[in-house]
Amino acid sequence: MxxxxxxxxxxxxxxxxxxxxxxxxxxxxxxxxxxxxxxxxxxxxxxxxxxxxxxxxxxxxxxxxxxxxxxxxxxxxxxxxxxxxxxxxxxxxxxxxxxxxxxxYRLRSFEEIGLPDHIKRLLHLPRGLILVTGPTGSGKTTTLATMLDYINTHRETHIVTIEDPIEYYHEPKKSVVSQREVGVDVPSFEEGVVRALRMDPDVILVGEMRDLKTIQAAITAAETGHLVFSTVHTTGAARTVERIVDVFPTDQQEQIRVQLSTNLVAVISQLLLPRADRPGRVAAFEIMIVTPAIGHMIRDRKIHSIESAIQTGQQLGMISLDNHLLFLYQHKIISREEMYRVAQNPEEIAARLGEQLPETALARQII
Missing domain, CATH: 3.30.450.90 (Beta-Lactamase)
Known part of the structure; x- marks a missing residue:
């Protein structure tokens, strides 16, 4: 011993x-x-x-x-x-x-975390809200850090982060970076966003949108000409929009839908799955880019149509979770069992592969 x-x-x-x-x-x-x-x-x-x-x-x-x-x-x-x-x-x-x-300590590249290169063009936008979502331990913080590092490397901006706690340190490159920790430098996420607006920021990271006031502050920051990043503990773009809207009282939900429809730029949802090709884990992504059509869906309460829009939006840089899972499986990066375990529509994947739905996936549907 x-x-x-x-x-x-x-x-x-x-x-x-x-x-x-x-x-x-x-x-x-x-x-x-x-x-x-x-x-x-x-x-x-x-x-x-x-x-x-x-x-x-x-x-x-x-x-x-x-x-x-x-x-x-x-x-x-x-x-x-x-x-x-x-x-x-x-x-x-x-x-x-x-x-x-x-x-x-080392920040990871887009290639290392598996994030598609076309996301980089979103990081050159002057304003808007970009959300990274997923369950606890799905790599959201790493994805955000990678995107901020790209901005820090390629743009002259003032980046302000509000985190609890500060996880990745960003040394100034092309950008000036101010990292503030909740409970040390600022009392709360909401207060951190409000105070950040007085600091001449271009980019604001809100570590987590936990409550109504923080969500409202983050959306307002995007609305007033800043590129805002944050995380939500949800799986999938449609559920993320629903979760944000549901946080607000009924009489405010129409207004928040309008604000999301005009300020939300993208939702990147991710899961971390065990690799089949070597030790380690790999991220599976769903990426929704908010087009005018998706903006209308958000505003008009047609959230159920978002999944179909993602499926047909591949040329615009979107990818559904199931398509990415199928890609990872066909390239022998994840196992068949993992693919079916987390798939949104396992029957559709089975049909595309021309095989019977595994018993484990059937059992999951029954449960």
């Missing part, structure tokens, strides 16, 4: 094994999230509550210690020599537990 020396030792293992996360929970061994699967580091044995508290105090700034004591949860970033980590500390069964999410 190995003796656990420090938090940095564990985080080094996380980095060296290319894990996305490490979970520290009392009475369990440290556990990696490796290419989507959990791998226990049994060689360290079970961690005691005293162990987990010591590991937390090794990495936590004073404000996070106070926050954990006050509200029983704390989010912050930690700079390890080899990578940054987003840290979520919390109490469970009266003891401290921690999740570390690895954030590489």
């Amino acid at each position: 190995l003796k656990l020396a420090s938090a940095d030792e564990l985080l080094n293992i996380c980095y060296e094994r290319d894990a996305s996360d490490i979970h520290i929970v009392p009475n369990e061994p440290p556990t990696l999230r490796l290419h989507g699967r959990l791998v226990r580091l049994e060689e360290f044995g079970e961690l005691s509550p005293a162990d987990t508290e010591r590991l937390f105090r090794e990495v936590a700034p004073p404000r996070a210690i106070h926050e954990l004591e006050r509200v029983r949860t704390a989010d912050f970033a930690y700079a390890h020599p080899k990578a940054r980590f987003r840290v979520a500390a919390y109490y469970e069964k009266g003891s401290i537990a921690i999740n570390f999410r690895l954030i590489p």
Whole structure:
């Protein structure tokens, strides 16, 4: 049994094994999230509550210690020599537990994350709202960082980010970059957007559109001549539009539809799937570019028609999730099982492949 020396030792293992996360929970061994699967580091044995508290105090700034004591949860970033980590500390069964999410120091290219090159033209727009959506752990932050790095490299702009916490650091290149952390530099996402408008910004990143006021502030920023990026925890463009509209009271929903129809530029939805060709994960994308026709669908409550518009909008740079899944499968990048597991219309994929729908996909439909 190995003796656990420090938090940095564990985080080094996380980095060296290319894990996305490490979970520290009392009475369990440290556990990696490796290419989507959990791998226990049994060689360290079970961690005691005293162990987990010591590991937390090794990495936590004073404000996070106070926050954990006050509200029983704390989010912050930690700079390890080899990578940054987003840290979520919390109490469970009266003891401290921690999740570390690895954030590489090196920003990734479009090619590395699989984002199509034609998205780059959207990054030269002077104004509008671009959303990156997907479940937790789907790579939204990495995609946003890649797009901001492209702007930083190719445009002379002032980029203002509001993040909780700051994950990727952007060194100024062609652009000036101001990165503000919620709880440290600004009290909230909403307040961060409002204050950013007084800073002569060209580009604004809102780490997450969590509530009505933040959503309204982000849309207003796009409306007043800024290129705004943000994330939403949804899967698919149509669901994203519905989620945003549903946040607002009924008497405000028509107005928000009009604002979205004229200010939303694109929705990039993504999932991370285990690769079949080599260790690691790959992103599957759905990309909706808001054309005048899609703008009318949003304004006229015809959200159900968006999926068809994406299917027929390939020449405009759109791609449906199922088409991208089929591409990844046919190029042997993901397995048949993964393709069917996350497909929106598995029967259509089976028909295109000229095969029977697998039993696992049938079971999913029944459920």
